Structure formats: C-alpha cells, structure tokens
Amino acid sequence: MEEENFWNNFLEQEFKKDYFKSIKKRLVDDNNSGKKIHPNPSQFFKSLELCKFETTKIVIVGQDPYHSPNTANGLAFSVGRNHKLPPSLRNIFIEIENDLAISNTSGDLSHWAKQGVMLLNTSLSVIEGNPGSHSKIGWELFTDKVVSLIQAKGNIIFMLWGNHAKQKKDLICEKNFILEAAHPSPLSASSGFFGCKHFSKANEILKSINQTTIDWHTS
Numbered sequence: 775m776e777e778e779n780f781w782n783n784f785l786e787q788e789f790k791k792d793y794f795k796s797i798k799k800r801l802v803d804d805n806n807s808g809k810k811i812h813p814n815p816s817q818f819f820k821s822l823e824l825c826k827f828e829t830t831k832i833v834i835v836g837q838d839p840y841h842s843p844n845t846a847n848g849l850a851f852s853v854g855r856n857h858k859l860p861p862s863l864r865n866i867f868i869e870i871e872n873d874l875a876i877s878n879t880s881g882d883l884s885h886w887a888k889q890g891v892m893l894l895n896t897s898l899s900v901i902e903g904n905p906g907s908h909s910k911i912g913w914e915l916f917t918d919k920v921v922s923l924i925q926a927k928g929n930i931i932f933m934l935w936g937n938h939a940k941q942k943k944d945l946i947c948e949k950n951f952i953l954e955a956a957h958p959s960p961l962s963a964s965s966g967f968f969g970c971k972h973f974s975k976a977n978e979i980l981k982s983i984n985q986t987t988i989d990w991h992t993s
Contacts, residue, residue, distance in 0.1 A: 780827035797912040810902035813846035818898045820848025824887035831890035832931045835939035838897035841905050849893040852883035865958040873971045878992045921945050929983050931976050
C-alpha cells in the first residue's frame with residue numbers, strides 16, 4: 775500500500791470481505807428497524823481519516839462510542855467542541871492538568887489525532903442508549919487489524935486503559951511501548967488512572983526516539 779493512501783486502500787480491501795459485509799448488514803438492519811446508531815456513519819472511520827498511518831505515534835484504545843445523542847464524533851473519548859464533557863473525558867483532562875499543567879475545556883480531540891494520536895474505539899458504532907450493543911458484530915476483528923498494522927511499524931506508544939483495552943496487548947510486539955492504567959471512568963479512575971502520568975511519559979518516550987512530542991492541548 776502506498777503510504778499516502780494507506781488507510782483508504784486498507785478500507786477498500788476490508789469492505790470486500792465477508793465479515794465486513796456482515797457488519798454492514800447488521801447496521802442496515804438496525805437502521806431499518808428504527809434504531810438510532812451513533813456516531814453518524816460518515817464518522818465511523820474518523821480516527822483513520824485524521825491520523826495518517828505514516829505519522830501515527832500513539833494509540834489510545836477506547837471501547838465503544840458514546841451512546842447518547844449527538845455525543846460521539848468518531849474519535850475515542852472525544853466529543854464536539856461545545857459539548858459537555860463526559861465523565862471519562864473530564865477525568866482524562868484532570869490527569870493531563872495534574873501531569874502537565876495543561877487545562878483543557880474543549881472535548882474535541884481532533885488536534886491530538888492530527889498530531890499522530892490514534893483515538894481508536896474497539897467498536898466503531900453503537901445503538902443509542904444501549905452500550906456495547908455492536909461489540910460483537912465484527913468491529914473487533916476490524917480494529918484488531920488496525921492495531922496489528924500500526925504496531926508492525928515499531929516504536930508506537932500504546933495507552934491501554936482498563937481491562938477491555940488491555941485485551942489488545944497480545945497483538946503488540948516488543949518493539950513498541952505499552953503504558954497501562956485503570957480506565958478513566960469515575961468507577962475506576964481512582965484505582966490507577968489518576969497519577970499514571972501517561973501524557974508526560976509518552977512525550978519522554980518520543981524524545982528518546984527522536985520524535986516530535988505531542989501538544990496535549992485540545993485547542
């Protein structure tokens with residue numbers, strides 16, 4: 775695959791495969807039965823659109839998109855610029871402020887993605903009001919392939935928060951860096967997410983391998 779069109783070529787190949795045809799059928803069936811799906815289908819692959827393969831430095835693994843209306847925007851943990859911060863994202867910002875003295879108010883994480891931070895949910899869609907509703911329809915196979923392709927580059931930093939994200943650990947070879955912590959959800963943030971200092975640690979790793987650090991401001 776040519777670097778410039780890497781993700782487009784990847785998607786074109788995956789769309790032809792049986793497992794992806796099955797995902798599409800489920801999405802169509804759910805939509806036809808009146809179920810609302812988030813995010814908008816035009817945003818399903820936003821993480822790949824904003825974070826180019828050749829410039830990816832960090833992967834933050836989420837679970838599934840926000841299931842409330844007008845919240846998910848295709849990037850893990852991210853919301854629209856003027857949207858109220860969800861609890862997990864609010865805790866991420868608390869950790870960044872404690873770690874780097876950076877205060878963020880906008881929940882749109884596009885600025886991170888454009889710098890090489892892949893914000894990847896393991897499921898790329900969800901039915902409104904029903905968390906995890908599309909976690910078994912084939913998205914895991916798709917996102918496993920994304921993780922496998924990125925980690926094959928080497929020197930990628932993976933931030934794995936919570937048990938669900940840590941399941942991706944077996945896909946990641948030793949020539950990468952893994953930072954593990956509890957999930958930033960209010961249910962677990964005090965059990966190992968707060969104080970993890972992943973954001974400063976990631977920048978220290980990037981410096982050590984002569985790569986540009988990430989500006990963790992959101993705007």
